[in-house]
Amino acid sequence: MFRKNGEYTFKIPSAPPDLDSIKREFGEGKRLVGRGVVHLCEAADVTFLALHGGAGEDGRISALLETLGIKHTGSDYASCHLAMDKALSKAMFRQSGIPTPDGDVYNGESLDTIPIPAVVKPVGCGSSVGVSIVERAEDLQKAIDFAAEQNCRVLVERRIVGREFSVGILNGRALPAIEIIPKHGFYDYSNKYQAGATEEICPADLTDEQARNLGEKALSAHNALGLGAYSRLDFILEESTGIFYCLEANALPGMTPASLLPQEAAAVGISYGELCEMIAQAGI
Numbered sequence: 001m002f003r004k005n006g007e008y009t010f011k012i013p014s015a016p017p018d019l020d021s022i023k024r025e026f027g028e029g030k031r032l033v034g035r036g037v038v039h040l041c042e043a044a045d046v047t048f049l050a051l052h053g054g055a056g057e058d059g060r061i062s063a064l065l066e067t068l069g070i071k072h073t074g075s076d077y078a079s080c081h082l083a084m085d086k087a088l089s090k091a092m093f094r095q096s097g098i099p100t101p102d103g104d105v106y107n108g109e110s111l112d113t114i115p116i117p118a119v120v121k122p123v124g125c126g127s128s129v130g131v132s133i134v135e136r137a138e139d140l141q142k143a144i145d146f147a148a149e150q151n152c153r154v155l156v157e158r159r160i161v162g163r164e165f166s167v168g169i170l171n172g173r174a175l176p177a178i179e180i181i182p183k184h185g186f187y188d189y190s191n192k193y194q195a196g197a198t199e200e201i202c203p204a205d206l207t208d209e210q211a212r213n214l215g216e217k218a219l220s221a222h223n224a225l226g227l228g229a230y231s232r233l234d235f236i237l238e239e240s241t242g243i244f245y246c247l248e249a250n251a252l253p254g255m256t257p258a259s260l261l262p263q264e265a266a267a268v269g270i271s272y273g274e275l276c277e278m279i280a281q282a283g284i
């Protein structure tokens with residue numbers, strides 16, 4: 001990030017960065033953490049994890065810190081892994097009676113057996129990387145290949161049509177839901193990170209009963225995965241049935257001041273600084 005006249009000039013690119021080439025640039029090869037980082041973490045009271053996505057969120061960094069006895073924020077490595085693997089979390093949600101779109105890992109079965117419209121996604125990514133909404137059977141194979149490029153299993157699930165929400169959990173309670181309304185298309189990488197591409201309304205316009213129902217489902221989903229002091233769960237409210245379907249859990253949700261969870265905290269009077277302090281105090 002570069003500061004010019006007090007303004008940050010860094011712009012998030014509209015497509016995901018190639019992390020391997022960035023690591024090569026810094027001469028770090030296949031290492032997940034740079035030289036000296038562990039030493040710094042050992043010297044700190046607590047390591048504040050704000051590594052949304054990838055090895056930061058899927059439990060690898062938490063496992064490294066836990067193995068070395070270094071206190072960190074967020075959830076333990078096993079819960080992070082469950083949350084990052086959309087097939088495992090789906091199984092846990094089902095077991096706990098939390099509605100989640102029908103779907104399974106694609107194992108090479110005949111494409112004719114897959115109901116359309118479908119959503120195809122890598123089981124272990126985030127930020128909508130590799131996600132496609134498929135409306136025509138002839139586009140399925142391309143979407144499966146696209147998701148598989150992320151080097152992991154591919155999940156194919158029923159497309160839920162309706163309004164989209166995200167709900168943060170903080171210290172055992174649900175924050176007010178935020179409604180996400182992309183101006184064009186679905187909530188893909190570009191709509192997530194390009195300023196102004198998506199309208200975000202918090203607290204969401206829901207009846208008291210809907211808001212309570214959504215908050216309860218979010219807390220159940222958080223608990224089903226054994227997540228820690230905070231997380232964020234994504235939902236779609238199916239237009240035709242009024243059911244909130246849980247799409248996935250984020251063990252380390254985005255934490256810029258403009259991110260969804262900080263906006264939800266602000267809606268109940270918790271400033272960004274206070275939120276960070278609460279998360280740090282709850283370190284494990």
Ligand SMILES: Nc1ncnc2c1ncn2[C@@H]1O[C@H](COP(=O)(O)OP(=O)(O)O)[C@@H](O)[C@H]1O
Nearest residue numbers: 101119126127128129158159160186187247248
């Ligand atoms: N089953 C589904 N039905 C409708 N839209 C979906 C479905 N699954 C995902 N999406 C859309 O794709 C976006 C990204 O999917 P999600 O499961 O939240 O993965 P991630 O955010 O980790 O990439 C969602 O925010 C939503 O807009």
Ligand SMILES: [Mg+2]
Nearest residue numbers: 127128234248
């Ligand atoms: Mg999501």
